[in-house]
Amino acid sequence: MGLNKFRAKSPWILHYNAGSCNGCDIEILACLSPKYDVERFGMINTGNPKQSDILLITGPVTERCRERLVDLYSQMPEPKVVVACGSCASTGGVFRDMYGTECGVDNYIPVDVSVPGCACRPEQIMQGVVAALGILAQKNKDIEKPVRLAGKVTEQDGQTNRRELAGTLEATNAKN
Amino acid sequence: MNNLIAAIVFIALAPVLGGLVYGVERKVRARMQNRMGPSILQPFFDFMKLLDKRPMMVHSTHAFLGIMHFVAIWFALAVLVLGGDMLVVIFLHLLATALLVVAGYSVRSVFSHLGSTRQALSALAYEPVLLAIAIGFFMVTGSFNTSAVMNSAQPLIVKLPLAFVALLMILPIKLKKSPFDVADAHQEVVGGAEIEFSGVFFEALYTARWVEYMFGYSLVALFAGANIWLGIGMATVVFFVVNAVDNSTARLNYKDMLKISLGIALPLALLNLVFLVL
Ligand code: SF4
Secondary structure: OOHHHHOOOOOEEEEEEOOOOOHHHHHHHHHHOOOOOHHHHOOEEOOOHHHOOEEEEEOOOEHHHHHHHHHHHHHOOOOOEEEEEOHHHHOOHHHOOOOOEOOOHHHOOOOOEEEOOOOOOHHHHHHHHHHHHHHHHHOOOOOOOOOOOEOOOEEEOOEEEOOOOEOOHHHHHHHO | OHHHHHHHHHHHHHHHHHHHHHHHHHHHHHHHOOOOOOOOOHHHHHHHHHHOOOOOOOOHHHHHHHHHHHHHHHHHHHHHHOOOEHHHHHHHHHHHHHHHHHHHHOOOOHHHHHHHHHHHHHHHHHHHHHHHHHHHHHHHHOOOEHHHHHHOOOOHHHOOHHHHHHHHHHHHHHOOOOOOOOOOOOOOOOOHHHHHOOHHHHHHHHHHHHHHHHHHHHHHHHOOOOOHHHHHHHHHHHHHHHHHHHHHOOOOOHHHHHHHHHHHHHHHHHHHHHHHHO
């Protein structure tokens, strides 16, 4: 349809802090400042999962925020991409193998781009997001499921019900 | 006849024009902060992108109310431009706001409820002032019809300067700009009543905002009477003033908003009416 090319022109961003030390969050905010000005690419920090295209995640995913992360991811309408910002979102970084954290975002949801650095520079974040835009333009509109904690999608009266796409820890534990 | 055709073309193109105004506004705001800013066509890029998202809705009534919000506000603009009754314009505008508020309350998200409450409070803040302005138009021209206003040779701002100031004070509330953007409250409660809309259904609210821009600036232009160029000039000046204020102020809380609009703007407009009688 040719509409794909507009995806790259107006990426709206949802930023989620999955237990980061705030180092990377500050760098993301720096991207919005006059010096780097990501709005010139049409990006807006919406803060609303239902209206965003890119999920920017910082932090290694703490045990407390796993369900929320998956929930936010499931609420975003496709096509969507996930950018893991910083070493700890990519691999666990300095928090790797700690008692309260997981080793990176990709244990829970599929990650499209990982941005290295502790903390990652604003230039790197922008490069990561631009790389993500290329992926976004190629994606189709099928429902994407989280890797772990995935719930079910049901069909009813010709309509897709994705309300339970994000599973809960309780349900997952009961199954195992 | 020519006027009628011009009016109809203007109404039909209102969403497009409003989109352009929004694009220019984002550029102007960025330049005021010494940034590059997005392209002027950015709102249309957003529009096309939203068309391309996977459709998703909470329930059908919610989506329907959102679309009716857009329709109602477009009707309000149409009645205003075609020279209809000013009171009908105000009530259609209020209806549009009410539809949005009900849409916000119709889902279970508390953030949506919060946004709706704030939206309703904003309506409470600006509607009385709009009514006072309509009464001012009536006292000057002897008719509630906007066609009478558009035909008056003398610009109404001469007779209604204080009412014009009152309009300037409530315009940021209507257009959801700082310091009165309590309904939207970006980065604080995220988004307001339209928070649960997505994809094509959010489109209706996104374009409704563009029509709202045209509505607000048309109200400003009405104060110029028959002189259309003066009207466009005034709307342009007001556009820059509103954006400069938006850039240089922080958000007030809703109590301050009510205090300022009902405690200063409304008395100013009413004082103007008293002067007209004297
Ligand atoms: S990558 Fe480093 S700076 Fe960024 S959130 Fe993790 S620990 Fe903090």
